[in-house]
Amino acid sequence: MPYTPIVATLGYVLSPDRSEVLMIHRNARPDDLHLGKYNGLGGKMEPGEDIAACMRREIREEAGIECESMQLRGTLNWPGFGKHGEDWLGFIFVIDRYSGTPFMVNHEGTLEWVALERLPTLPMWEGDRHFLPLVFDADPRPFHGVMPYKDGRMQSWSYTRL
Secondary structure, three states, X not given: OOOOOEEEEEEEEEXXXXXXXXXEEOOOOOOOOOOOOEEOEOOEOOOOOOHHHHXXXXXXXXXXXXXXXXXXXXXXXXXXXXXXXXXXXEEEEEXXXXXXXXXXXXXXXXXXXXXXXXXXXXXXXXXXXXXXHHHHOOOOOOEEEEOOEEOOEEOOOEEEEO
C-alpha cells in the first residue's frame, strides 16, 4: 500500500525579542480534535503550493500577519495521527520576523503570546513535548522525526538530525 500522508505545516511565530511564541488555544469548535490544546499555527498544503508558500498562507489566514523570515526546523512523520487514523507529514517552521499585528482570535480559538519557558506547562498533544525542544534549541541542523499515534496516543518517538 503506498504511503499517502496529509502534508501540512506547523509554524511557531516568535516575538521580536524571541522570548515568546504565538500559540493558538484551540477552544472555539466543540468538534475539534485539538479542543482545549495549545498548538502552533498551520495546516494542510494545497495543490500548487510549495511548503514555504503553504506556511506563509496559513500564518496569514490564522494570525493575520505576513512572514518576513522563517526557518525550516524539521519534519515530522505522524502515522495514524488523524481523527480516522490518517497519516500526517508535517514541516515545522520558526517564523522569526513578521509584519502586521496578530489577530487575538480566529475560527479555531484564541491566539496567545506564551513565554517560551511556559510552553511545557500548557495543555498540548503529548508528542509536542518531545519535539518542541528541538524547534527552539540552538542547534542549526533540522530534525527529522517519526511519531506514530494509535487511538489518539503517541506510541513512540525517534529523530535524526542532518
